Amino acid sequence: MSKLTHVDTQGNANMVDVEAKMATTRIATAEGFIxxxxxTLDEIIHHQNKKGDVITTAKIAGIMAAKQCSNLIPLCHPLMLSKVDVGIDIEPENSRLRVTSMCKLSGKTGVEMEALTAVNVALLTLFDMCKASDPAMRMEGIRVLSKTGGKTGDWTHPNESDAK
Structure with missing residues (x-):
């Protein structure tokens, strides 16, 4: 059994010490669908939602969430993100919106959690803004698509192409 990284010798929760790690450029991308x-899709496309600009609000919420990740998830390191991008594509043929995020920094720990947090909060914002017209919305397929940097190098989800 491998040694747990987030537990000390007494079994207590512990933030991993990344001081000895080399700083590298790290990028993570994630996606999710609503x-x-x-x-509701028609309201979004034609900017007729009663709460306002659904897409822009959700993008801003996602960016803000990525910057707050360490305040939301225990033991996450506070990171100095150099870039956060949230995209929302409307896919009428699938009756859904695809939310993507990209988080980037030069640092000693990865940004996968920040990318996932951005996607999740953007999806939650879409839900919140549209729940009056469609309380049966569902969110699915939230996952990391890729990551670069760090000692483990680059990684791409093995099924990355099946969602598009």
């Missing part, structure tokens, strides 16, 4: 009914 499925909506046709009327």
């Amino acid at each position: 499925y909506v009914n046709a009327a």
Whole structure:
């Protein structure tokens, strides 16, 4: 059995010490989907949602969330992100919106959690803004698509191409 990294010798929760790690450029991308009914999708496309600009609000929420990741998830390191990008693509043929995020920094620990947090909060914001017209929305497929940097190097989700 391998040694647990987030538990000290007494079994207590412990933030990993990354001081000895080499700083590298680290990038992570993530995605998730929200499925909506046709009327809600039409409201989004034609900017007719009563709460305002659904897409822009969700993008800003995702960016803000990535910057707050260490305040939300225990034992995450506070990171000095150099770039956060949140994209939202409307896919009417699938009755869904695809949310993507990319987080980047030069540092000693990865940014996968920040990318996932950005996607999740953007999806939650979409849900919140559209729940009056479609309370049956569902969120699915939240995952890391890729990461670069660090001692383990580059990684791409083995099924990265199946979601597009």
